[in-house]
Amino acid sequence: MTLREIVETLNATVYLGQARLDEEVTTAFASDLMSDVLTLKDTPMLITGLCNVQTIRTCDMATLDIVVFVRNKKPTADMVELAEDNDMVLIATSYSMFKTCGLLFDAGIQPLY
Amino acid sequence: MHQEYTVIEGDFTNAGTASSSVKKTLKQLGVAPQIVKRVVVALYEAEVNAIAHAYGGKVLVDIEADKIHMVVADKGPGIPDIAQAMQEGYSTARPEVRDMGFGAGMGLPNMQKNVDVLNVTSEVGVGTTVEMIVNFV
Numbered sequence: 001m002t003l004r005e006i007v008e009t010l011n012a013t014v015y016l017g018q019a020r021l022d023e024e025v026t027t028a029f030a031s032d033l034m035s036d037v038l039t040l041k042d043t044p045m046l047i048t049g050l051c052n053v054q055t056i057r058t059c060d061m062a063t064l065d066i067v068v069f070v071r072n073k074k075p076t077a078d079m080v081e082l083a084e085d086n087d088m089v090l091i092a093t094s095y096s097m098f099k100t101c102g103l104l105f106d107a108g109i110q111p112l113y
Numbered sequence: 114m115h116q117e118y119t120v121i122e123g124d125f126t127n128a129g130t131a132s133s134s135v136k137k138t139l140k141q142l143g144v145a146p147q148i149v150k151r152v153v154v155a156l157y158e159a160e161v162n163a164i165a166h167a168y169g170g171k172v173l174v175d176i177e178a179d180k181i182h183m184v185v186a187d188k189g190p191g192i193p194d195i196a197q198a199m200q201e202g203y204s205t206a207r208p209e210v211r212d213m214g215f216g217a218g219m220g221l222p223n224m225q226k227n228v229d230v231l232n233v234t235s236e237v238g239v240g241t242t243v244e245m246i247v248n249f250v
């Protein structure tokens with residue numbers, strides 16, 4: 001599934017990374033816990049309701065570069081600026097975590113485990 | 114190459130400054146990406162701990178040809194029982210820390226998994242020092 005299709009499926013807004021929307025996404029991981037994100041060996045798309053600078057920092061350290069914010073959380077200017085340095089994609093949807101995961105799972109996005 | 118950083122008490126927005134900078138340096142030096150990830154994840158966990166559980170401190174980094182040596186030394190309450198703190202799931206994190214997405218009790222076990230050498234020393238009422246080494250080969 002391409003990022004563009006993900007944005008359409010989630011009726012989402014792109015905050016950063018317009019130029020990368022034709023990239024394919026195969027796996028995703030959903031968590032509000034950055035501790036969990038830091039234990040990942042792979043680099044899936046992150047689906048999270050935690051929307052602060054620490055989310056971006058954690059992704060930087062864990063080398064994740066695509067984030068979907070759920071529950072109508074919107075990234076701040078600080079977050080976008082930091083994410084820009086790392087060429088990240090930031091997307092936000094008003095859908096809940098459950099609905100977001102359900103729709104993407106249905107559309108073929110794979111879990112890590 | 115020697116680098117030093119200061120970790121400021123309660124300053125969550127700057128947690129990761131040292132790790133970010135080390136990441137850039139190691140990339141420039143051409144260290145393998147999987148190794149860079151292990152280094153920065155471990156250092157970041159230690160940095161966050163110095164902010165979340167202590168009153169800030171210092172990060173000392175020495176990069177050699179074949180390894181990186183990192184020390185995160187904080188002033189803080191110390192860890193009364195290090196073996197207990199090393200267990201997955203053990204956490205005394207405050208609500209503010211949990212609100213930042215931390216406090217699952219995964220940090221120290223995750224450092225252990227990512228580094229080749231981990232030494233945690235602590236004195237109650239004084240502070241904690243986390244020493245980590247990652248070999249590049």
Ligand SMILES: Nc1ncnc2c1ncn2[C@@H]1O[C@H](COP(=O)(O)OP(=O)(O)OP(=O)(O)O)[C@@H](O)[C@H]1O
Nearest residue numbers: 035162166198204205215216217218219220221241
């Ligand atoms: N620098 C420190 N100073 C004082 N106590 C610490 C320090 N580092 C860790 N601890 C103690 O050890 C516990 C476990 O630390 P660990 O990093 O494994 O988990 P956490 O920080 O609570 O949560 P997580 O790392 O998953 O976000 C902490 O909750 C705290 O009680």
Ligand SMILES: [Mg+2]
Nearest residue numbers: 158162220221
């Ligand atoms: Mg921790």
